[in-house]
Amino acid sequence: MHVTGIGGLFFRSRDPGALAAWYAQHLGVGPVGDSWSWAQQAGPTVFMPFKQQTDYFPADRSWMLNLRVQDLDGLLAKLRAADIAVETRDEWDSPETGRFARIHDPEGLPIELWEPPAED
Known part of the structure; x- marks a missing residue:
């Protein structure tokens, strides 16, 4: 296998600077200081196409960002x-898959927050 992980997520924005600041402020995601990259913790990443007719996320969106989190309750507060x-x-939510919540960024993009189940 030659692919070792997701190297980036690129999307259009009406105001890239403001949107990047929102992600950094509220979710801790994105570049820090002068760095253009964000170092993630190791863990599972789900890569899954959905049927065109799915109701898992809004019909007017082609994709939904899923972010793996710790302390979902604290983040939601x-x-x-x-x-x-x-x-x-x-x-x-289920013991097998973990817990989930949904939010939208300021431009209306759906974001799923996922707290995987605790490892034994």
Whole structure:
């Protein structure tokens, strides 16, 4: 296997600087200081195409960003305190896959927050 991981995520934005600042402030994602890259922790990455008719994310979007997180409850409290709408559903969570929440960035892009199950 020659591919060792995702090397980047590139997408269009009406205001790239402001959007990058939002991701850094609220999610801790993105470049730090003068660095153009973000060092991630090792862990699982799901790469999965969905059927065109899926209702897993909004029909007007071609993709949804999923971010692996620690302390989902703490992050959700921080996001709510910043007046960022958070959606959770009991049916999204399971001991096998972990816990999930959904938010949208300022440009309406869907973001799924995923706390994988604790490793034994």
